[in-house]
Amino acid sequence: MAIDLKAVEQLATDQSSLKAAAGLAKPAKWSGVGSSPDGALIWGECAGSGANPYRVMADLRDLGNKCTCPSRKFPCKHVLGLLWLNAEAIVPFAPADTPAWVSDWLGRRRGTSAAKPASTAAPAGEKDVRAARAVEPEVVEDPKDAARREAQSAKRNEETERAILDALDALEQWIGDQLRMGLSGFIDDATARCRRIAARLVDGKAAVLAGRIDELPSRLLALAAGDRPSGAVVELGKLVLLARAFRATPRDAEIRRVVATTETRETVLADPQALRVNAQWEVLAEQVQTRRDGLVSQTTWLLNLAASGPRFAMLLDFFPASAGRRGSVFAPGERFQGELVFYPSQQPLRALLVRRDAAEAMLNSEWPAPDMALGEALTRPLLAEPWIVEIPLLLPRGRIARDDSGGTWWRAADGTATLPVAGNAEGLLAGTELMRTAAIWSGNRLAILAAQSPWGRIGGHD
Structure with a gap:
């Protein structure tokens, strides 16, 4: 039984949870790590701020999970960290007898019908594995429970939106402060100042925007010294435009993608309105960048060799810097026939690879001409x-x-x-x-x- 890092990333409720999980994906943070004999169940104890470690467990077949921490996020960073350890094989998950606290969780999760009568009970480890394999009985959902969940979900969404709007208010005030105090001082102290406001945005659930601001100093330092003031004005101006666009249309998926969170792969693939393009593509280049939040972004740029559809496609992936360098599935200059589905956008660019076939021999050697001035x-x-x-x-x-x-x-x-x-x-x-x-x-x-x-x-x- 295995899980890959992409599945872990899709489980995360937001980028801040993923960032926190990356920090926990280290052997020193964990003890008592193990798995059931068939590898379906995994568990471990993660050191927290208290005297006792948090007990973390997960079922890899349906990704059900549990942690003893008080976090309101589900899954919490400890669960994501445990799954990360397993996906990247950072520590060995040796087969072992299932701990009692995992058995208790399984009993509550599967129901008492999954357990055998005491007279025919199997050994502890075998019994827990059988309980995990048991099929959950079909449950008829109570309409009141469904309505209650919908109301709770709507309330959470409203609270999240309010938190983001408050964070954007703080951002605009911060930008005004930088302009009043002078761009020279801002450029000299950009790293510390940007980190402080980025932390405020993370707290306000605007984690994607926080990552952009965290990288702003490196973009300014890449400019010639004389170009940095004008570069700072442009960068800060774009942040103001983005904040005001979010206020105008806070439910717009395209704007939320660059402020708060990105749709999951499953959401994009299931969207009937998402643009799908089956074409011949050439791999232009791969860009790998280690971010300040401990994640590595791996961007693959593709050129559409066909006459129709978006000219470029960008495949974007993230993984923890602690996991080391990943090998790429593409080689620069490689050509292939493939289907891509694009994230909804006025200017479609970011995409997911749905299918990839071998390149056809009849591909032209020349790139298409630019389709606009x-x-x-x-x-x-x-x-x-x-x-x-x-x-x-x-x-x-x-x-x-x-x-x-x-x-x-x-x-x-x-x-x-x-x-x-x-x-x-x-x-x-x-x-x-x-x-x-x-x-x-x-x-x-x-x-x-x-x-x-x-x-x-x-x-x-x-």
Whole structure:
């Protein structure tokens, strides 16, 4: 019986729970870890703030779980941490007799009908495994209970929305304070200041937005010193726009995705309105970034080689930094036929891979031409979502050039456009004509993912 990390991530109620679980996915935090002989049940004791550890247990077949901590979240961070340990095999889950506290939980969960009469009782370990395997009797739901649960759910949603709105009020006040005190002081102390407001947002259930603000100092420091004040103004302005957009439409799934929480994989796959695209794709590049919250983001950029559908797709995954580097299932330059389902958006980009087949031999070697002028490609996404940080672009024919001060630029072959490039483009990328270039525009710099030249494909770091 096994569970993967993606299933653990989907169980988490919010990003803050996932972050807390990553901190608990360490052997030193746990004792008494074990499993039933068939691996269906797992358990362990997690050190908490009190004298006694929390007792944590889970059934891997249906992911039922229990923890003795007082958290109101279900599952709590301790359950997620236990499942994380199992998914990544961080500690061995040795088969053992089921502890009495796990047996008690099973008895309450499955009902007394799952247990045998005392006269024919099996040994403790065997009895608990059989109890776990027992099929739960069909229960007819009481309409009053269903109505009560719906009312409780509506109340929780209302409380969550109010908490987010309060956190956004605090954010706008914080932004005003930074502007009043001066951008120079903000840039010098950005890490500490951003961390404080990010913690407030996490408490206010705006965990995704908190992660964005936590990464803001690194984005500013990546700019030249003279560009940082204007970069800070743009970043803070986008945060204000996002906060006000949430207030206007707090139930909008697209806005909630960048403020509070992302829909689960199952929700997106089950959405009949979600855009599905079956096309030929090329893997442009993979970006792996260790975040300040202890998670690693793994972003895979895909280029749609067909004539219709979104030109780019972004596959995004998270895993704990403590788990080490993950191997990728894609290779840059690889081509495949596959079906993707996109998260609902005015500008569909983030997607899930539903099916992946081998590439067909008849795939064209050249990338498609840009489907809009460069100016429109830079501005259209901002008209729909003015708070976005990155815009994928397919650039026309051009070259990489350097100015007298050593700055690197992409210049269109017809001389109509010039854009600054992040870092130093070297090797083949800087030494030949680029027929097509796929890049990410961050508002002030291009990060080149890959390009096509008369000599073939060139990676962004070649």
